[in-house]
Structures are given as structure tokens and as C-alpha cells.
Amino acid sequence: MKNHVAPITLTTDFGNQDEYVGVMKGVILSINTKIPIVDLVHTIAPQNIRQAALIIKNNYKYFPHGTVHLVVVDPGVGSSRRIIAFQNSGQIFIGPDNGIFTPFFVNQDPFDVHIVENEELFLNSISKTFHGRDIMAPVAARLASGLDIIDVGPKIVSNACTIISLRNPVLQRNGVTGEVITIDNFGNIRTNITLAYLSEIDLGEKPCITLKSYTFGFIDGSYKDIDSDMPTGIINSSGELEVCVKNGNAARLLKTNKGERVFVHGHLSGCQGEDIFV
Secondary structure, X not given: OOOOOOOEEEEEOXXXXXXXXXXXXXXXXXXXXXXXXXXXXXXXXXXXXXXXXXXXHHHHHHOOOOOXXXXXXXXXXXXXXXXXXXXXOOEXXXXXXXXXXXXXXXXXXXXXXXXXXXXXXXXXXXOOOOHHHHHHHHHHHHHHOOOOHHHHOOEEEHXXXXXXXXXXXXXXXXXXXXXXXXXXXXXXXXXXXEXXXXXXXXXXXXXXXXXXXXXXXEOOOOHHHOOEOOEEEEEOOOOEEEEEEEOOOHHHHOOOOOOOEEEEEOOHHHOOOOEEOO
């Protein structure tokens, strides 16, 4: 190994009530106590591969060159699904080959990916249900400590890896249709509609959003520009369309869950919601 220590980020659907995240950190630190460990998120909806894929895509770029991103949302643990590791944009990624890395594999030229098979890097005892602890955490620790990625296992090409549909927004003549991807701790409703999609069409001076039977405005501003207790669409720090309620909980007010259809339209007068917030 080289004389080098890189940070490791952890992204999982383990939640914060059990010991799973802590014991993965213990494995990492048992290999190298100098590795900085960053909890990116552990509250991804259980088995929600799409949500994890979008979170990694949107946030890896904020970490230093050489960071190792360990992603464990793994409903296929114990099956024949592969564990993979690869380098992209100067960083290293490791996780199950279940589509979680789709954003890195689509719309790019094929590149090298390694199947994690070198058992000398694993813990001595491998469970059938916790490969995050027994395989991925020790391999991530060694990669962060300078192990060459070619030593984790044989090479394949990225277009041989699993790719899932991320159900991108649909551009229409009079707007953009997307969906609710997640709801954060504040009750903000995050969608898969991004500023890039909204820039493709002319929404006029008073764009609006229809979500379920509700219709409300969309502003080019921040939380301070929103009236209290009123749902409003804004572009959040990740470049996504987000529905929020200042001093309130948008998901609770609008009775919204993940997967709901979201429609961004040109003008309030053209929207068909039964309940209009203005």
C-alpha cells in the first residue's frame, strides 16, 4: 500500500437505531485508525436503490480527490449479485452491482470496473446478510489506505454492470412531469425535476406546480422569500425542484408520499388543482 489515507463516505439504508453503521466504522478503524469517516446518509428508504443512486450522483463532487464512497443499499445481499469497485472523476466507489451506480455508467464511454473478489481483503468470517461489514468495509478501508484498485479483483467494463431506470422527468409542450423522490427531515418534498429540465421550456412569469389536487407557486429564490405556512416550489442546493413550507412541513400539509406525480406548468390560471395556494 502507498503511504496515503483518504476519507470514506458511508451511504446506507440502515437507519440510525441499530448497530450496523457503527460496526462498519469499527471494521474500517480496525484496519486504519487514521481514516476520516463521513456519514453521508443512513436514512435512505429501505431497499431504495434509485434514491441512493441519485444521492451519490448529486453529492460525491463535494468531497476531496481520492475519497472512497461506500454505498450499501443491498437488497440482493447473499445472492449472486456482484460487489464492484471503480474510479471515476478522481474518486473511488464501492458497493453492490444492483444499479446503484447507474448515473456513472450511462451517457459515458465505457471504463474499467473491478469485481471485488480478493478474499484476502475480507474479514475472516463472511455472513450471508451483512456484506457491508464483512466485505465492503474492509475493502474500502484498504482502498482508502492506498491499496491499488486492481488488487480487489478482476476487471470488467462499465457497460457490463447493472443499469436501472431512474425514471427521468418527461418534457411536455406545456411543462415538465416528474415525481417525488424523497422527503427530508424537515418535510421538504424533493423531486427528480432539476433546473436543467426546467431550463428546457418557457414557463412564463408565473410558473406553478400541481401535486395531487394541490396547485401552488414556484419562485426563483430561497426560504427567506417564501410566505410562512404556504407551500412553494424552489430550486434547492442540489439543483432539484423542492416543495417546502416555511415554518412548516410540506409533506404533512400536502399529504404527500414518495412516488407522487409532480407537474410544473406555465401559469396558475392553466392549472387544474382543486386546492390553490396563492
